[in-house]
Amino acid sequence: MSRSCNYEADLDRRSSDALESLGKERLLEVLGQLVSVPTVNPPGESYGEMAEVLQSIMEDSGYDVKVAEVPRDYLERYIPQYADHPRYIVMARIGSGDPVVHFNSHYDVVPPGDGWSRDPFRLTVEGDVVYGRGTVDMKGGAATAILAAQAAAIAGADQYGSVELSFTPDEETGGETGVKYLVDSGLVSPDYVIVPEASGSDNVWIGNKxxxxAEVEVRGRQAHGSTPWLGLNAFEGMSRLAVSLSAILSGRLSSRASSHRFADPREARPTVNLGGAVSGGAKVNVVPGRYSFTIDRRLIPEEDIASAEEELRAAVEEAAAPLRAEGYSVELRITSRSPPSVVDPRGKLATALSEAVMRSTGSAPRLTVCPGGLDTRYFQMAGVEALTYGPGDTSYAHAVDERNTISEMMRVARAYAALIPSLLSPCD
Incomplete structure (x- = not known):
């Protein structure tokens, strides 16, 4: 065994021992503090308080901490409606050398909604189950990473590289004013990144679709409801357009499938969802002169944004032609573009993480593509080897009585504790 392998084994043992010594008590202490801060997004509540809490937690964990405020002009560019709510990025680090192993977590949560049987902003522990907004998405993952990072600090991981954590806002609204700013501004330059989103302890996301x-607006001609022949009903026009557009796009997408692995085979196909949001009309006795509906087109890794946009525009033009001949106007507006992003499942980080998960759970994880969007993509698009692996069942994310389990979080924490030594001092 080489010197680096001897070191790795020693650091691994010390890190594992420290993790078990801290145990679920420290995990629940940290998670309780995070859940208790109602960082609801939108609009971005209690972000300053959360930055202070995270700074305190990470300093107590042995880390040097910096807090950066996202510039207002950046907020006005991406989220002008919330620019009066400051955004903060918390960065914690031990060590000063390479390689840099980085964990990134978002601290914002969606509104709790109605129907909770427990206080959404107080951690409730019932046996192995914990309840509270963010326990899955993703304060549970953040607390798990913090536990493993504290164990690494106790074990002396900073002697052979650096362990770094960042905590960012606004994943729930696209991540531009969180991770995108973190990456674009050069505040961090990691070699390996783990995002502790709830992939499940038996699954690693190598990327996302x-x-x-887009939004399609149909304009007709408003009139009194008692004389509809004087108008041109935008709702009826929109409905016809939507049915035609759905048929055109479904026909074009149905033959495509990704070669990458997905948890559900149905996720391996490109999809389109029409009418997630619909607006228009004025009153029951008014012939509506305007209606609009949204389009959510999901791309498999083999597709690119430019081609998908060109295809969508062509489909809208085809579906709109009969309506325009009748006097309707139809306009397509693209509201958001985010390309698919994946990393090599045979890469160094994926291999090391798979081995760490095997040690923690007893079986190798699946390496799949996430059907939704992940903040991980900003690191991947910047050329950084980044993967998503974290505790929890995503079916509880954004749900009433959101929950996770202590055993799930500890399994993932043990995998992190095994991963850090293997990346800081790989055997040669």
Whole structure:
């Protein structure tokens, strides 16, 4: 065994021992603090308070901490409606050398909604189950990474590289004013990144599908409801357009499938969802002169945004032609573009993480593509080897009585504790 392998084994043992010593008590202490701060997005509540809490937690964990405020002009560019709500990025680090192993977590959560049987902003522990907004998405993952990172600090991981954590806002609204700013501004330069989103302890996401979001507006002619022949009903026009457009796009997409592995085979196909949001009309006795509906087009890794947009525009033009001949106007507006992003499942990080998960759970994880969007893509698009692996069942994300389990979080924490030494001092 080489010197580096001897070191790795020693660091691994010390890190594992420290993790078990900290145990679920420290995990629940941290998670309780995170859940108790209602970082609801939109609009971005209690972000300053969360930055202070995270700074305190990470300093107590042995890390040097910096807090950066996202510039207002950046907020006005991406989220002008919320620019009066400051955004903060918390960065914590031990060590000063290479390689840099980085964990990134978002701290914002969606609104709790109605129907909770427990306080959404107080951690409730019932046996192995924990309840609270963010326990899955993704304060549970953040607490798990913090536990493993504290164990690494106790074990002396900073002697042979650096362990770094960042905590960012606004994943729930696209990530531009969170991780995108973190990456674009050069605040961090990691070699390996793990995002502790709830992939499940038996699954690693190597990337995610892309999305192309759009809105189609149909304009007719408003009139009194008692004389509809004087108007041109935009709702009826929109409905006809939507049915035609759905048929055109479904026909074009049905033969495509990704070669990458997905948890559900149905996810391996490109999809389109019409009418997620619909607006228009004025009153029951008014012939509507305007209606609009949204389009959510999801791209498999083999597709690209430019081609998907060109295809969508052509499909809208084809579906709109009969309506325009009747006097309707139809306009397509692209509202968001995010390309698909994946990394090599045979890469160094994927191999090391798979081995760490095997040690923690007893079986090798699946390496799949996430059908939704992930903040991980900003690191991947910048050329950084980044993967998503974290505790929890995504069916509980954004749900009433959101929940996770202590055993799930500890399995993932043990995998992190095994991964860090293997990346800081790989055997040669």
């Amino acid at each position: 892309g999305n192309l979001w």
